[in-house]
Amino acid sequence: MGQDKMTVGLVYGGKSGEHEVSLQTAFAVMGAFDYNKYEIIPFFITKKGEWRVGGRLSAPLASLDKLKLEHGAGDTSAAVQLLFSGLSGSGKGLDVVFPLLHGTNGEDGTIQGLFEMANLPYVGAGVLASAAGMDKVVMKKLFADAGLDQCKYCYFTSSSWERNSHEHLQAVEDELGYPCFVKPANLGSSVGISKASNREELIQAIQYAFRYDLKVIVEEFVDAREIEVGILGNEEPLASVPGEIVSSSEYYDYTAKYLDGKSQMIIPAELDTELAERVRELGIKAFKSIEGSGLCRADFFVRRDNGVILINEVNTMPGFTPFSMYPLLWRETGVSYAALLDRLLGLAIERFEARQNLEFENGVQ
Ligand SMILES: Nc1ncnc2c1ncn2[C@@H]1O[C@H](COP(=O)(O)OP(=O)(O)O)[C@@H](O)[C@H]1O
Ligand SMILES: [Mg+2]
Incomplete structure (x- = not known):
């Protein structure tokens, strides 16, 4: 009967600020599967970016801690080997992968690219949509092209800011005014975001956002x-x-x-x-x-x-x-x-x- 079940690779954890959230999500998802239809292979990515792969599960793991696969798990090369098993002729180990990762390396097209290379079906957005959905500037350009209304914004890279900070400040003040919102272009979870109500705060907010990304976006404040x-x-x-x-x-x-x-x-x-x-x-x-x-x-x-x-x-x-x-x-x-x-x-x-x-x-x- 086992052969009739679909094998799902559940990928969670990750080298990201949302590591813990991902673990909680994985625990809930693992508990909600119908094990008459699916078998799960857990793939845990540590905060350092190393992979651990567990054995085939026909019931959820008992605790959130067990999801870290500390004992007897395969390492990064075992995980990669399993992901690529369909290509290497060693028998298809997985039918589909379900990435439960947020933010950098999880939601931005990078891991989606890995699944594409392994010729595996995976849940969610593809490489292009993931990358576009991660970059607030690229996303806004696509929204504009689709005729969606959005708030006014400016953006610049850190090297451009170094060279022309005065012009950028002037543009923000002329086009957006205060208060405005300053954000790193590529993070989520509100990290690196602040609101500025005058020039001094704007400069601080921009410098703060540049700690997290090389591209910063400034938006008009909308109530x-x-x-x-x-x-x-x-x-x-x-x-x-x-x-x-x-x-x-x-x-x-x-x-x-x-x-x-x-x-x-x-x-x-x-x-x-x-x-x-x-x-x-x-x-x-x-x-x-x-x-x-x-x-x-x-x-x-x-x-x-x-x-x-x-x-x-x-x-x-x-x-x-x-x-x-x-x-x-x-x-x-x-x-x-x-x-x-x-x-x-x-x-x-x-x-x-x-x-x-x-x-x-x-x-x-
Ligand atoms: N232009 C804006 N005007 C007013 N509030 C904003 C604006 N941009 C962001 N915010 C506030 O900041 C929060 C986080 O910003 P958001 O762009 O959604 O970043 P994240 O990707 O981190 O969720 C929003 O949920 C909203 O409360
Ligand atoms: Mg948001």
Whole structure:
């Protein structure tokens, strides 16, 4: 009977600020699988970036600590060998991989590239969409191209800042004014982000953001409700009901997101039907604009003064514990956590198969 089950490689941990969150997600996901249908092979990536691979599981591991695979696990080369087993002719060890990683190296196209090289189906966005969804500037250019409204912004690299800081400050003041938001272009979880209300604060905020990235984006401040929607699918994606984030602090910073537990998620968001429908449509548009696949969470600002809907960002690997916005939005829409896992694995296989028959060489045989 074992052969009928699908083998899922669950990849979690990672050399990232969201290592612990990823472990919690993996523990929840592992507990929610239907083990009549799936077998799991756990792949843990340590904070140093080393891999550990465990044996085939037909039941979840008993504790979060066990997910670190301390005893008897295979090392990085064993993990890589297993990932590439379908290519090396040593028998296909995995049917699909499910990366539960956030941020750098997990959500930015790098690990997706590894799975592409190994010719493995994987859950979620491909290389391009992952990379685009990680870079706030590239993302904004794609949104603009799709005709989505967004806040005004400027951006510059650190070398350009070194050379022309005065011009950049002037441009921010002329085009955006105060207050404004300063962000590293490529991080998530509100890391490196600050609000500036005058030139002195702006300079500090820019210097701070450059500690985290070589490219910084500055945005006009928008006084808005934060509305998020879950997207699920490939070519014809569906949108969940929208939810609202009510932050415990002035804005949704790292503390408000992860530490104080006081921020609220209101699901579904209290929006009139027309506005809710519009947000769902725009969420799908945002997903398509980055060429998403599988899943994403699209985050919007709805201006308090005039109700205009602005896209803020998309997350191609949104928080995925059972208490995170994305799964809760789908639960409210009628898709349980376990059903969501089924659907995501199905979408990974569909995307893989659709690409299998593509030709990669020019010529007639
Ligand atoms: N332009 C802006 N105007 C007002 N608030 C903002 C703006 N940009 C970000 N914020 C606040 O900062 C939070 C984090 O910014 P965001 O761009 O979503 O970064 P991250 O990728 O880290 O989630 C948002 O959830 C929101 O509360
Ligand atoms: Mg955000």
